Amino acid sequence: MKEKLLELHKHAYVPISNYPVSCVLKTNDGYYFAGVNVEDASTRAGTCAERNAIFNAITCGVKKGEIVEINVMTSSTNTIGMPCFVCRQMISEYCNKDCIVRCFNKNGDFVEHTVEELCPYPFGEEDLV
Numbered sequence: 001m002k003e004k005l006l007e008l009h010k011h012a013y014v015p016i017s018n019y020p021v022s023c024v025l026k027t028n029d030g031y032y033f034a035g036v037n038v039e040d041a042s043t044r045a046g047t048c049a050e051r052n053a054i055f056n057a058i059t060c061g062v063k064k065g066e067i068v069e070i071n072v073m074t075s076s077t078n079t080i081g082m083p084c085f086v087c088r089q090m091i092s093e094y095c096n097k098d099c100i101v102r103c104f105n106k107n108g109d110f111v112e113h114t115v116e117e118l119c120p121y122p123f124g125e126e127d128l129v
Contacts, residue, residue, distance in 0.1 A: 002108040004034075005073035008049075012036040016043060019075050023049035025057060026069040033057040050087040054094055067095045073104040080105045083118070091115055092122035 005022045012020030014037060021037040035052030047055075050072055057067065070091065074081030080103050083091060091101065097116035104110040 001071050001102075002073070002104060004032075005071060005104060006106065008034055008036055009073070009075065012049070013038045013046075015039060016041070021049040021075070021081070022073050023053040024071045025053045025067050026071075027057065027062055027066045028068050029066070031060075031062075033060065033062070048084060048087050050083050051090050054090055058094075064094050065096050067099055069100045069102065070095070071102045071104065073106065075106060077106045080109060080111050088119050089123065092119035093124055 001024065004024050008022035008024070009020040012022065014020050016039050023035045025033050027033070033053050033056045035049045035054070035056055037046065037049045038052065039046040050070065053070070054067070072081070072083060082103055083101065091099075092115055095115050097114060099115045100112060101115060101118050102110050102112045
């Protein structure tokens with residue numbers, strides 16, 4: 001997975017932060033979907049790699065609960081970056097609690113959490129009733 005994530009870094013569009021992030025997710029039927037972070041001058045109109053990969057999967061017909069693994073790599077060599085809270089919201093809404101979220105640095109070091117561990121107090125559809 002490290003090699004796939006590193007290769008994806010080349011496709012990130014990060015002219016402002018110069019901080020590429022890549023994401024590869026896996027579905028329950030063995031398909032993979034990729035995403036990278038994309039920035040623009042207004043900074044708020046861009047998107048994170050995790051959401052980009054999830055949107056890619058949704059576009060191809062993946063349904064809620066069918067993602068079983070999310071792999072994210074930041075460009076850091078020293079620390080392991082975690083999904084931002086906007087991405088955690090999307091992950092907690094679209095993935096089951098036992099979905100694995102694996103976060104890598106460029107050296108290949110990683111930490112692994114379930115969605116439930118990463119998002120212990122999710123806000124979801126049931127909160128809108």
